[in-house]
Amino acid sequence: xxxxxxxxxxxxxxxxxxxxxxxxxxxxxxxxxxxxxxxxxxxxxxxxxxxxxxxxxxxxxxxxxxxxxxxxxxxxxxxxxxxxxxxxxxxxxxxxxxxxxxxxxxxxxxxxxxxxxxxxxxxxxxxxxxxxxxxxxxxxxxxxxxxxxxxxxxxxxxxxxxxxxxxxxxxxxxxxxxxxxxxxxxxxxxxxxxxxxxxxxxxxxxxxxxxxxxxxxxxxxxxxxxxxxxxxxxxxxxxxxxxxxxxxxxxxxxxxxxxxxxxxxxxxxxxxxxxxxxxxxxxxxxxxxxxxxxxxxxxxxxxxxxxxxxxxxxxxxxxxxxxxxxxxxxxxxxxx
Amino acid sequence: xxxxxxxxxxxxxxxxxxxxxxxxxxxxxxxxxxxxxxxxxxxxxxxxxxxxxxxxxxxxxxxxxxxxxxxxxxxxxxxxxxxxxxxxxxxxxxxxxxxxxxxxxxxxxxxxxxxxxxxxxxxxxxxxxxxxxxxxxxxxxxxxxxxxxxxxxxxxxxxxxxxxxxxxxxxxxxxxxxxxxxxxxxxxxxxxxxxxxxxxxxxxxxxxxxxxxxxxxxxxxxxxxxxxxxxxxxxxxxxxxxxxxxx
Numbered sequence: 001x002x003x004x005x006x007x008x009x010x011x012x013x014x015x016x017x018x019x020x021x022x023x024x025x026x027x028x029x030x031x032x033x034x035x036x037x038x039x040x041x042x043x044x045x046x047x048x049x050x051x052x053x054x055x056x057x058x059x060x061x062x063x064x065x066x067x068x069x070x071x072x073x074x075x076x077x078x079x080x081x082x083x084x085x086x087x088x089x090x091x092x093x094x095x096x097x098x099x100x101x102x103x104x105x106x107x108x109x110x111x112x113x114x115x116x117x118x119x120x121x122x123x124x125x126x127x128x129x130x131x132x133x134x135x136x137x138x139x140x141x142x143x144x145x146x147x148x149x150x151x152x153x154x155x156x157x158x159x160x161x162x163x164x165x166x167x168x169x170x171x172x173x174x175x176x177x178x179x180x181x182x183x184x185x186x187x188x189x190x191x192x193x194x195x196x197x198x199x200x201x202x203x204x205x206x207x208x209x210x211x212x213x214x215x216x217x218x219x220x221x222x223x224x225x226x227x228x229x230x231x232x233x234x235x236x237x238x239x240x241x242x243x244x245x246x247x248x249x250x251x252x253x254x255x256x257x258x259x260x261x262x263x264x265x266x267x268x269x270x271x272x273x274x275x276x277x278x279x280x281x282x283x284x285x286x287x288x289x290x291x292x293x294x295x296x297x298x299x300x301x302x303x304x305x306x307x308x309x310x311x312x313x314x315x316x317x318x319x320x321x322x323x324x325x326x327x328x329x330x331x332x333x334x335x336x
Numbered sequence: 337x338x339x340x341x342x343x344x345x346x347x348x349x350x351x352x353x354x355x356x357x358x359x360x361x362x363x364x365x366x367x368x369x370x371x372x373x374x375x376x377x378x379x380x381x382x383x384x385x386x387x388x389x390x391x392x393x394x395x396x397x398x399x400x401x402x403x404x405x406x407x408x409x410x411x412x413x414x415x416x417x418x419x420x421x422x423x424x425x426x427x428x429x430x431x432x433x434x435x436x437x438x439x440x441x442x443x444x445x446x447x448x449x450x451x452x453x454x455x456x457x458x459x460x461x462x463x464x465x466x467x468x469x470x471x472x473x474x475x476x477x478x479x480x481x482x483x484x485x486x487x488x489x490x491x492x493x494x495x496x497x498x499x500x501x502x503x504x505x506x507x508x509x510x511x512x513x514x515x516x517x518x519x520x521x522x523x524x525x526x527x528x529x530x531x532x533x534x535x536x537x538x539x540x541x542x543x544x545x546x547x548x549x550x551x552x553x554x555x556x557x558x559x560x561x562x563x564x565x566x567x568x569x570x571x572x573x574x575x576x577x578x579x580x581x582x583x
Contacts, residue, residue, distance in 0.1 A: 151433035220420030225409035
């Protein structure tokens with residue numbers, strides 16, 4: 001039993017550390033915007049956020065133990081069975097689901113909701129045991145881009161696709177496209193607002209452009225004979241490609257403008273206060289000042305471009321100016 | 337080809353490298369030896385422009401490292417301590433990236449990539465993402481990246497560690513071959529038997545200070561014995577509890 005308790009303690013510790021999925025929300029622009037600006041619509045957006053977070057949090061705790069290590073441990077068959085039975089309770093989500101089950105007894109409407117949440121949890125739990133490809137290999141077929149930065153841009157697109165920010169933006173974009181296809185009568189401004197929301201969901205990543213490169217990647221940047229602005233441009237190109245692709249069916253110009261502004265405001269923390277990020281989590285940016293300013297400037301840019309498309313030009317100019325300035329800053333910081 | 341004078345690096349009160357002065361001629365294979373924490377990697381970082389020295393200066397290919405860090409990057413190949421790989425690129429994509437960045441013609445890049453992957457037995461893993469590669473594959477990928485642009489100087493931080501004996505032999509032969517063509521090789525390693533076979537110059541460092549610098553021919557005894565005498569002699573401690581009945 002002492003062996004079992006030791007393993008469960010280690011699993012609980014690992015799970016506690018894994019709660020960055022929820023902590024990351026606190027530094028995410030999208031979370032901030034939903035709290036302060038969305039009012040009633042916040043409920044729907046929270047549901048999207050909740051589902052995007054719930055899925056990765058539902059993984060089987062036993063996956064945290066390397067299979068080879070588990071096989072080597074001197075555990076008896078009885079202990080292994082017990083571990084299998086008890087380990088799901090290390091995951092706090094299991095307790096939440098169980099609590100909800102008790103709460104929903106006798107409530108027919110909430111029972112349906114409970115079944116839905118439990119279904120998402122179960123899917124996450126069971127799917128985590130299947131041999132899925134790792135994050136990068138899921139996105140192998142990224143197309144090639146022209147120029148010498150081709151491979152760097154492909155890598156950066158793969159990085160964006162391994163954050164929850166992208167999936168949140170994708171769900172928002174698909175929802176708006178669904179409305180458009182269904183022919184629901186919506187004012188044009190609504191699509192502009194949705195385009196802004198989509199870019200907002202991605203915007204925290206613009207503050208942490210180098211967060212998923214790891215130590216090895218960062219040292220490679222320093223070895224490559226590339227200027228700082230070129231390294232930043234490869235990051236920005238990937239961000240703009242994703243943002244423009246998601247906002248194209250909604251309001252392309254305000255979307256592009258907001259993306260340029262998000263990058264212009266995001267370069268400073270990305271270069272000066274780099275933050276390591278975790279895959280399959282929301283990006284955790286620098287909320288105070290950087291995040292707030294980013295949101296305000298993006299909202300101003302998107303709404304102005306909606307009525308005056310020429311306003312895209314100053315947004316692009318701001319982005320290019322920031323690229324040049326922080327490219328120099330990056331070069332300065334690369335030699336320490 | 338590589339020269340440094342009084343190269344020093346301090347981290348706060350700790351001196352990682354103390355007044356290092358040495359010359360490595362073109363076409364030499366210089367082995368830079370020392371125990372963990374002696375200052376080998378710090379020296380490599382200073383010579384490749386990754387770390388600014390606290391004092392002293394270094395030149396690579398006639399270029400001052402501090403004044404021309406960008407130009408130096410174009411003429412050197414580096415196998416860094418942490419390998420410098422991106423999780424989101426495959427083995428092959430890393431080599432294609434190197435060719436693109438160093439301005440190697442696309443067809444040449446393809447040809448060199450195929451040759452290097454074949455030579456280093458990486459053919460089977462060319463489409464494997466770095467995140468999923470074994471340590472040996474990662475090291476071979478980083479080594480291939482260092483060679484692909486045909487550099488004038490190669491800096492290799494522990495190239496023989498954590499790779500299979502066949503690959504180690506292939507790397508050894510490749511290094512001897514490139515040195516014969518005038519490429520200067522500066523490597524760090526703990527595998528003294530391997531170093532003794534290929535190095536033309538031996539430099540030993542202990543606690544940041546150089547304690548030996550000569551050609552291999554000038555070593556007074558075997559490299560291993562000389563290393564143990566000068567740098568660090570092994571102390572074998574008896575662990576009485578090993579093999580005894582469990583308490």
